[in-house]
């Protein structure tokens with residue numbers, strides 16, 4: 492299924508708003524000018540502008556044209572936030588463990604997976620380089636790859652920051668065993684048991700696990716419904732609590748998907764400096780953007796070395812690569828000390844291989860191809876979901892990454908939905924895995940990276956049936972109808 496042209500334009504304009512290219516009150520190109528640039532019809536462009544008006548992103552002025560709406564930091568309700576985010580110790584690891592165990596069967600539809608379809612990640616060039624180094628005796632000296640890691644690899648990673656206008660030396664990079672190791676090391680470097688840290692209220696479960704492991708007191712920051720990041724709530728919490736470290740995802744957020752725009756990032760940086768707080772930024776999906784420039788990390792905006800930027804190759808080359816890094820100008824020594832007491836060093840053979848692969852143009856070619864494929868697959872799944880899910884479901888779509896975040900109608904419990912689908916060997920990720928709050932959990936995360944064959948399509952139809960079943964379960968008369976007529980599901 493193809494994405495409609497007007498939707499494409501809507502996504503493109505949203506991206507320009509999110510990355511700061513379009514600020515408040517910027518005039519959009521006239522219908523005619525936009526038609527000339529895009530080659531779309533005037534009606535298509537009008538449809539796109541009207542969608543943006545309906546979503547509050549754009550307003551129209553009589554006889555003047557269309558303009559970007561005023562940026563609104565204050566959608567969040569002040570009173571709620573501080574009440575709901577009392578510091579607390581975390582206990583989430585057992586929940587995550589049992590969820591992962593349940594979703595590991597081999598004949599499974601992996602909409603629950605946190606990683607892209609392996610077929611999209613496979614690259615013959617890297618395999619050739621790997622085979623070349625595997626045949627060498629000995630496989631490069633181990634010392635060369637001990638913390639802070641392979642110099643050539645660190646140089647290659649540093650160069651990619653420089654391309655974004657962030658001065659970085661190889662010595663600012665420490666190679667780790669994946670992004671999770673990077674996040675854990677960064678958090679351990681900056682905290683002691685009992686310290687207060689701030690996490691987004693909905694976030695990748697690895698962040699909660701890291702806090703649990705270190706016995707930290709966690710405060711949560713509410714998500715801004717429109718911009719992802721809630722600046723007003725952020726400043727309130729910094730004033731209310733002695734927060735030492737924040738750990739955030741600001742680009743292609745897992746699970747929700749948003750990318751915070753540059754204006755908000757600038758303000759976050761100034762608040763970090765004002766309140767003397769450190770930030771661990773999880774930027775594991777940084778390469779998976781589909782329009783414009785690669786989103787900037789916080790170290791672009793912050794100049795007191797308060798940001799420890801963590802990422803990895805897991806989402807672009809595969810989780811089994813297990814190579815990540817931390818970028819920090821200040822804490823390299825301390826991180827290396829901690830590595831010597833935990834993972835020691837990342838795999839030598841893989842470090843050598845990556846260092847050489849990334850230095851070739853094949854890495855960027857691989858990324859380009861991957862972005863194109865993931866973008867197409869995401870759009871395809873998005874449109875299938877629009878077609879099959881009940882209209883009371885809201886699908887949060889962002890043009891980066893490969894997750895779709897689906898809001899189920901208010902009363903539906905996403906864990907019950909997960910259990911129903913599990914019995915049909917279909918994996919989805921329910922929202923209680925991303926939050927520590929005992930609030931109604933009516934969201935699910937779906938991985939959109941898989942090839943949409945008939946089996947996957949059938950799984951989407953089953954998902955829709957299961958949601959409808961849960962909706963109608965609330966209505967006893969209809970439930971009776973389901974019980975007496977086994978085909979009732981399919982006809983919904």
Ligand SMILES: Cc1ncc(COP(=O)(O)O)c(C=O)c1O
Pocket residue numbers: 605606668669670671672695697740745773775802803804805810813814815
């Ligand atoms: C947001 C986020 N951070 C970190 C990780 C861990 O990545 P790695 O496999 O590189 O340790 C994941 C993996 O799912 C993730 O989604």
